[in-house]
Amino acid sequence: MVTVAVDAMGGDNAPDEIVKGCLKALGESPEVNILLVGKEEILQEKLSGTDYDGKRMKIVNASEVIETGDSPVASVQKKKDSSLVVGMKLVRNNEADAFVSAGSSGAVLVGGQVIVGRLKGVERAPFATLIPTDSKTGVCLLLDCGANVDARADHLRQFAQMGSIYMEHVVGISNPRVAIVNIGLEEEKGNALVKEAIPLLKDAKNINFTGSIESREIPHNGADVVVCEAFTGNVIIKLYEGVSSFMLHTIKKSMFTDLRSKIGGFLLKPALKKSMQEFDASKYGGAPLLGLKGLVVKTHGNSKSSEICNAILQCMTFKENKINEYISGALENGT
Amino acid sequence: MVTVAVDAMGGDNAPDEIVKGCLKALGESPEVNILLVGKEEILQEKLSGTDYDGKRMKIVNASEVIETGDSPVASVQKKKDSSLVVGMKLVRNNEADAFVSAGSSGAVLVGGQVIVGRLKGVERAPFATLIPTDSKTGVCLLLDCGANVDARADHLRQFAQMGSIYMEHVVGISNPRVAIVNIGLEEEKGNALVKEAIPLLKDAKNINFTGSIESREIPHNGADVVVCEAFTGNVIIKLYEGVSSFMLHTIKKSMFTDLRSKIGGFLLKPALKKSMQEFDASKYGGAPLLGLKGLVVKTHGNSKSSEICNAILQCMTFKENKINEYISGALENGT
Numbered sequence: 001m002v003t004v005a006v007d008a009m010g011g012d013n014a015p016d017e018i019v020k021g022c023l024k025a026l027g028e029s030p031e032v033n034i035l036l037v038g039k040e041e042i043l044q045e046k047l048s049g050t051d052y053d054g055k056r057m058k059i060v061n062a063s064e065v066i067e068t069g070d071s072p073v074a075s076v077q078k079k080k081d082s083s084l085v086v087g088m089k090l091v092r093n094n095e096a097d098a099f100v101s102a103g104s105s106g107a108v109l110v111g112g113q114v115i116v117g118r119l120k121g122v123e124r125a126p127f128a129t130l131i132p133t134d135s136k137t138g139v140c141l142l143l144d145c146g147a148n149v150d151a152r153a154d155h156l157r158q159f160a161q162m163g164s165i166y167m168e169h170v171v172g173i174s175n176p177r178v179a180i181v182n183i184g185l186e187e188e189k190g191n192a193l194v195k196e197a198i199p200l201l202k203d204a205k206n207i208n209f210t211g212s213i214e215s216r217e218i219p220h221n222g223a224d225v226v227v228c229e230a231f232t233g234n235v236i237i238k239l240y241e242g243v244s245s246f247m248l249h250t251i252k253k254s255m256f257t258d259l260r261s262k263i264g265g266f267l268l269k270p271a272l273k274k275s276m277q278e279f280d281a282s283k284y285g286g287a288p289l290l291g292l293k294g295l296v297v298k299t300h301g302n303s304k305s306s307e308i309c310n311a312i313l314q315c316m317t318f319k320e321n322k323i324n325e326y327i328s329g330a331l332e333n334g335t
Numbered sequence: 336m337v338t339v340a341v342d343a344m345g346g347d348n349a350p351d352e353i354v355k356g357c358l359k360a361l362g363e364s365p366e367v368n369i370l371l372v373g374k375e376e377i378l379q380e381k382l383s384g385t386d387y388d389g390k391r392m393k394i395v396n397a398s399e400v401i402e403t404g405d406s407p408v409a410s411v412q413k414k415k416d417s418s419l420v421v422g423m424k425l426v427r428n429n430e431a432d433a434f435v436s437a438g439s440s441g442a443v444l445v446g447g448q449v450i451v452g453r454l455k456g457v458e459r460a461p462f463a464t465l466i467p468t469d470s471k472t473g474v475c476l477l478l479d480c481g482a483n484v485d486a487r488a489d490h491l492r493q494f495a496q497m498g499s500i501y502m503e504h505v506v507g508i509s510n511p512r513v514a515i516v517n518i519g520l521e522e523e524k525g526n527a528l529v530k531e532a533i534p535l536l537k538d539a540k541n542i543n544f545t546g547s548i549e550s551r552e553i554p555h556n557g558a559d560v561v562v563c564e565a566f567t568g569n570v571i572i573k574l575y576e577g578v579s580s581f582m583l584h585t586i587k588k589s590m591f592t593d594l595r596s597k598i599g600g601f602l603l604k605p606a607l608k609k610s611m612q613e614f615d616a617s618k619y620g621g622a623p624l625l626g627l628k629g630l631v632v633k634t635h636g637n638s639k640s641s642e643i644c645n646a647i648l649q650c651m652t653f654k655e656n657k658i659n660e661y662i663s664g665a666l667e668n669g670t
Contacts, residue, residue, distance in 0.1 A: 069521075071523070132581075133581070134581060134584065134585075146518060149518065149525070149526040149527075150526050150527050181570060183481060183484065183565070183566055183569040183570070183573075186404075188406070190484070190566075191484040191485050191564075191566045192484075192485050194566075214573050215569075215570045215571075215573040215574035215577060216573035216574065216576050216577040217577060218574065218577055219577045219578055219580075219581035220577060220580075220581060229526075230518070231518055231525075231526045231529075231567070232566070232567065232570055234518040234549075234550075235516060235518070235550045235567055235570060235571060236550075236570060236574060238518075238549050238550040238551035239550035239551065239553065239571060239574050239575070239578070240574070240578055241551050242550060242551040242552060242553055242554045242555060243554055243574070243575055243578040243579055243582075244578055244582055245554075245555075246467075246468070246469060246554035246555060247578075247579055247582045247583075247614070248582075249469065250469075250610045250611070250613060250614075251586065251607065251610065253610060254603070254606040254607045254609065254610035255603065255606070257606040257609075258606065260602050260603075260605070260606075261602065261603050261605075261606035261607075263599075263602055264598075264599045264600065264601070264602025264603030264604070264606075265599065265603055266599070267595050267596065267598055267599025267602065268589065268590065268595075268596050268599030268600055268603055269599070270595075270596075271589040271590070271592040271593065271595075271596035271599075272586065272589045272596075274589065274592075275585045275586065275588060275589035276585070278585060279582070279585075
């Protein structure tokens with residue numbers, strides 16, 4: 001059994017969609033238990049009338065909420081009875097294996113490092129996100145997506161190692177190809193950080209480093225693990241969303257230009273809808289913060305129940321496949 | 336009249352598509368003269384049989400070619416009779432107003448700075464590219480797209496000023512909104528460079544700085560001028576291409592899943608094709624290197640005749656609207 005603590009108060013759709021997502025996860029897998037962390041009174045009300053199994057899901061009271069505008073560091077330090085802090089402490093004290101939150105990224109990041117803590121040998125914990133590609137598995141892993149801006153070259157090497165373990169043992173790609181985001185493929189290309197990181201990646205043990213990748217090739221199966229510092233990673237992940245929603249909007253517009261297009265659009269719609277599900281980030285269930293003693297997963301701020309459910313199920317895969325044991329083995333004695 | 340020197344030997348489709356593009360530009364505007372720079376014998380052969388006006392287009396011989404694999408600095412220094420070096424010297428000596436090349440970005444960049452030279456007060460010359468958005472004009476200007484990795488904060492301020500002038504006087508947007516690429520909108524967000532640049536942008540004269548922009552909002556009319564250092568800019572521009580081609584591929588695939596979708600796809604095709612032209616970067620005619628004494632424009636390495644033609648026509652707008660005079664006025668006495 002895997003026990004997942006869930007931040008019932010974090011995100012735009014809390015607590016309703018969070019509670020629904022938890023109920024869904026309980027229904028989908030008999031192997032998961034849930035600790036629903038938040039304001040007890042509200043949560044009890046939300047759960048009244050549902051026939052959830054009280055042995056498998058328990059409410060853990062937390063009287064405070066960290067808001068989007070709060071300073072991450074200050075709120076984690078001061079709001080000791082917030083759902084985020086209480087949930088992370090459950091992980092630290094081994095009462096839960098994982099913590100899922102749709103709340104403030106900054107607070108999740110700070111709490112992950114300060115409360116849960118990093119595994120021995122891990123210098124920085126990166127956010128790792130699966131993004132859609134035209135590869136056979138349909139995804140590659142991008143890290144760091146937002147945790148460590150101004151990371152150093154040796155951090156990137158650790159990201160590559162942790163990302164390889166994730167892709168191999170969670171997604172099932174053997175010997176995953178690792179590449180670093182760069183502005184060209186030639187040796188002399190890159191900014192100072194990338195130029196410093198490339199030799200370290202070449203020398204790193206246990207990874208299949210294939211060199212630089214231009215962002216154009218990320219959607220086209222250019223690599224299985226794509227490494228960069230968090231500023232670049234965040235730009236990539238958000239531009240993915242922006243360009244795909246822009247294109248979708250343009251396509252929809254073209255379906256209404258005249259009668260012929262309207263009929264064509266009507267006929268094409270079911271197939272198109274199915275294809276577009278490939279771009280639905282929610283099915284991957286959020287971004288784990290890799291390298292912590294326990295698992296912390298951040299989902300979108302606007303997560304609906306399905307993303308929360310998928311994030312909870314992802315925690316099971318993570319735990320069952322012993323990702324942290326592999327990361328410890330790879331990193332605790334240096335490279 | 337505007338005189339444009341064109342690198343007949345640069346890019347994947349040289350010299351055929353370059354020559355065609357020049358002929359097209361001559362046909363489209365009576366206000367442009369062209370100096371076609373490259374191997375005279377080859378170019379004469381390509382032009383034989385066409386009825387081009389010898390008064391408006393002249394061949395300027397250059398016996399060498401800078402290849403993609405050549406080191407930018409070394410090739411500009413050593414290949415003194417290359418089409419790129421000869422073409423840029425025409426601009427430096429005021430025999431041409433502008434130079435267009437589909438050749439090596441690195442060599443264009445080095446040649447631009449070393450041969451043509453920067454305007455007084457300009458510290459770095461950025462590549463500026465119009466990218467598609469859902470705004471009324473259909474574009475925003477992204478700079479720097481690839482010239483100055485590891486730029487400093489005060490360079491970003493100058494990029495913002497030059498980009499504003501371009502959008503105001505070339506694209507015709509009065510008081511264009513300027514934003515800096517960032518990973519969030521809150522004051523504390525950003526890497527060291529962005530945090531240092533924001534106060535400089537706030538204090539900069541003659542720009543309408545609106546703060547940070549997340550990459551998700553770039554396609555959704557979040558700003559008219561989007562400023563970043565060249566590593567980020569290059570990632571953005573190439574990911575735009577990658578994600579849109581990936582989506583287009585996915586849409587096409589969905590058009591062949593069953594008979595219903597095939598008919599739908601057939602009916603929708605004309606409207607879709609028209610909408611997709613919005614994503615065709617070639618219509619904007621390449622990326623100018625802003626801030627030089629004269630104009631240098633880099634087009635895609637795989638440019639076809641239409642992109643070359645559009646780049647030549649863009650040079651006319653640039654010259655006629657006195658962009659360099661505005662840039663000099665704004666930058667030569669500091670901020």
